Amino acid sequence: MRLRVLGCYGGSAPGMRLTSYLVDGRIAIDAGALTETLSVKEQAGITHLFLSHSHIDHLATLPFLLDNVLTLVEAPLSLFGPEDTIRCLRQHLFNGYLWPDFTAFSNGKTPILRMEALPCGRSVQAHGVTITPFAMEHAVECHGHLVETPGSSVAICSDTDSTAGLAEILPGAADLKAVILEASFPRRLARIADLSRHLSTESFGRQASCIPPDVQILVSHLKPDCAVEIAEEIRGLGLSNVSLLEQGREYQF
Ligand SMILES: [Zn+2]
Ligand SMILES: [Zn+2]
Numbered sequence: 733m734r735l736r737v738l739g740c741y742g743g744s745a746p747g748m749r750l751t752s753y754l755v756d757g758r759i760a761i762d763a764g765a766l767t768e769t770l771s772v773k774e775q776a777g778i779t780h781l782f783l784s785h786s787h788i789d790h791l792a793t794l795p796f797l798l799d800n801v802l803t804l805v806e807a808p809l810s811l812f813g814p815e816d817t818i819r820c821l822r823q824h825l826f827n828g829y830l831w832p833d834f835t836a837f838s839n840g841k842t843p844i845l846r847m848e849a850l851p852c853g854r855s856v857q858a859h860g861v862t863i864t865p866f867a868m869e870h871a872v873e874c875h876g877h878l879v880e881t882p883g884s885s886v887a888i889c890s891d892t893d894s895t896a897g898l899a900e901i902l903p904g905a906a907d908l909k910a911v912i913l914e915a916s917f918p919r920r921l922a923r924i925a926d927l928s929r930h931l932s933t934e935s936f937g938r939q940a941s942c943i944p945p946d947v948q949i950l951v952s953h954l955k956p957d958c959a960v961e962i963a964e965e966i967r968g969l970g971l972s973n974v975s976l977l978e979q980g981r982e983y984q985f
Pocket of ligand 2: 785787870891
């Protein structure tokens with residue numbers, strides 16, 4: 733599979749974009765930076781979008797994407813997320829105040845958007861890729877996503893302070909090549925990490941040691957103001973299978 737990292741930071745600053753991944757050009761996971769990185773034609777080519785949770789850094793560009801592709805799409809965008817996220821979008825985003833209700837729109841050929849709550853463990857298949865959500869531990873209901881193609885799979889953990897949900901799906905993940913795991917804060921801010929249900933570099937180190945050593949761990953969601961400090965502390969852990977996730981890179985798994 734081709735996994736393009738459109739944005740992988742836990743905040744927004746010049747050169748540091750919010751969380752978004754594109755799988756094989758057609759499937760998006762989170763929508764923090766879709767419209768900043770993809771042409772309008774590429775945006776219209778996204779058929780499936782999986783949101784990890786309702787925090788705005790993971791869906792900030794969704795309203796603008798829908799606006800951009802309104803007249804271009806020939807089938808509705810299928811948006812999946814945790815039940816809480818779908819409810820939140822209906823109540824607080826597509827409510828006619830913050831943004832129009834795109835689920836009620838058609839461009840004459842097709843509705844624009846369909847949304848569906850997707851429980852953990854229920855897979856969706858699209859373009860030869862299987863995506864299965866799994867539970868993360870965060871301040872709101874949050875899902876990681878196991879992305880599988882024949883011969884390789886990748887687990888994209890979203891915001892979390894634990895890999896307990898990841899551990900549950902690991903035995904069934906065939907040919908697991910990589911885990912994307914967050915480290916939002918440096919060690920000195922471990923208390924803020926705990927309070928906000930994120931990992932610090934300290935707790936990251938503990939969680940990373942639970943992942944098989946032959947699996948590559950890619951570090952995401954660094955807070956922009958602490959990114960240099962976090963990167964140094966991650967290197968200091970001395971874990972040979974751990975490296976920083978590279979924004980803008982297209983990984984082949
Ligand atoms: Zn986040
Ligand atoms: Zn979050």
